[in-house]
Amino acid sequence: MGRVLLLNATYEPLQLVSERRAVVLVLAGRAEPVVTPEHPSVCRSATIVVPIPSIVRLHSMVRLPTKMRTPPLTRRSILLRDDYRCAYCEEHADTIDHVVPRSRGGRHEWTNVVASCRRHNMLKSDRLLDELGWRIRIQPRVPEGPWWRWRHVLDPDPLWEPYLPKAS
Ligand SMILES: [Zn+2]
Structure with missing residues (x-):
């Protein structure tokens, strides 16, 4: 059909x-x-x-x-939004990272999740960007359209x- x-x-x-x-x-x-x-x-x-x-x-x-305009918050949809690029180094990303870690009160929502390479995900662990002196190269947003x-x-x-x- x-x-x-x-x-x-x-x-x-x-x-x-x-x-x-x-x-x-x-x-x-x-x-x-x-x-x-x-x-x-x-x-x-x-x-x-x-x-x-x-x-x-x-x-x-x-x-x-x-509901139909905003994608469900899944690993794949986050990677798609960020074009499979790490938010910290622009290398290929296949993991997701909570910018403010969940253990530090960060929420699981579009504005607090980014694509991340494995290395940066491991290095960052449950620390805040300020503690690491890292900058994020994108502003995570709710995907539009x-x-x-x-x-x-x-x-x-x-x-x-x-x-x-x-x-x-
Ligand atoms: Zn990276």
């Missing part, structure tokens, strides 16, 4: 839906096809034949819940590409 990219009325990508769901939205007048492949698959019923689009766009705007949700899409249809957000 193929997948169809569903866009908001604003052309912002919302999610992937099944071909059947996309056709139902179009037939119900709630969405319109934006891009249809040159040789589309078709959806048949007793009375109609509908070419299946690659992208459909809703006619009315839906607001994404905040919907790009993160689309970094995990496997094998995307090339026709979707102009509509998928890029990391900035």
